[in-house]
Amino acid sequence: xxxxxxxxxxxxxxxxxxxxxxxxxxxxxxxxxxxxxxxxxxxxxxxxxxxxxxxxxxxxxxxxxxxxxxxxxxxxxxxxxxxxxxxxxxxxxxxxxxxxxxxxxxxx
Amino acid sequence: xxxxxxxxxxxxxxxxxxxxxxxxxxxxxxxxxxxxxxxxxxxxxxxxxxxxxxxxxxxxxxxxxxxxxxxxxxxxxxxxxxxxxxxxxxxxxxxxxxxxxxxxxxxx
Numbered sequence: 001x002x003x004x005x006x007x008x009x010x011x012x013x014x015x016x017x018x019x020x021x022x023x024x025x026x027x028x029x030x031x032x033x034x035x036x037x038x039x040x041x042x043x044x045x046x047x048x049x050x051x052x053x054x055x056x057x058x059x060x061x062x063x064x065x066x067x068x069x070x071x072x073x074x075x076x077x078x079x080x081x082x083x084x085x086x087x088x089x090x091x092x093x094x095x096x097x098x099x100x101x102x103x104x105x106x107x108x
Numbered sequence: 109x110x111x112x113x114x115x116x117x118x119x120x121x122x123x124x125x126x127x128x129x130x131x132x133x134x135x136x137x138x139x140x141x142x143x144x145x146x147x148x149x150x151x152x153x154x155x156x157x158x159x160x161x162x163x164x165x166x167x168x169x170x171x172x173x174x175x176x177x178x179x180x181x182x183x184x185x186x187x188x189x190x191x192x193x194x195x196x197x198x199x200x201x202x203x204x205x206x207x208x209x210x211x212x213x214x215x216x
Contacts, residue, residue: 001170001172001173001175001177001185002172002185002186002188003177003179003183003184003185003186004183004184005182005183006162006182006183006184007182022184023158023160023184023186025158025186025188025189026158026189027156027157027158027189027210027211028136028158028160028208028210030160030184030186030208048135049135050131050133050134050135050136052131052136052138052208054114054162054206062109064109064110065109067109069109069111071111074113074114074115075111075112075113075114076111076112076114076130076131076138076206077109077110077111078110078111078131078133078138080110080133081133081134081135098162098184100136100138100160100208100210102135102136102208102210102211103135103210103211
């Protein structure tokens with residue numbers, strides 16, 4: 001059975017945000033993103049894929065389709081196909097995100 | 109911005125497991141499933157969609173492709189397209205799951 005323990009998979013680097021894949025199929029991927037304070041995922045767009053972020057720990061400063069908001073633990077954020085999106089850890093604590101996208105980039 | 113607070117969305121019923129949709133796009137859905145002790149999602153199969161479960165609270169007894177395992181908080185389980193899958197709350201505590209599927213059923 002494909003089971004992953006999310007926090008065990010998570011690892012951080014002082015160089016940049018770490019993306020760790022949990023699951024990948026032809027229909028979706030599920031990653032964990034690990035951001036030290038000050039690290040970010042640059043704003044970008046997928047024309048044909050939806051992405052969601054779940055904040056597991058810490059606070060993220062999200063940019064979705066020209067809106068920006070701080071999002072905290074237990075909250076989830078959606079970026080629809082064609083909406084620009086990115087996230088920055090503007091806090092002083094680590095940020096851990098569960099991130100899913102469908103379809104995955106090589107199929108989008 | 110599409111933001112949902114997962115535990116605020118969750119609600120339980122003594123009648124059956126509750127599924128609450130958080131996000132739905134043409135590419136994916138993200139739900140929260142709320143199971144009282146003894147409640148379950150029957151084993152079923154989607155031939156062309158992948159589904160993942162994240163245990164947010166409690167313990168789930170998962171059936172995936174003829175394997176069964178107990179999965180706890182912070183763990184995630186994958187059911188690939190064509191794999192039978194279901195979950196039962198065989199514990200004495202409530203079970204809360206974040207569940208995503210791609211593509212959603214009406215597109216699969």
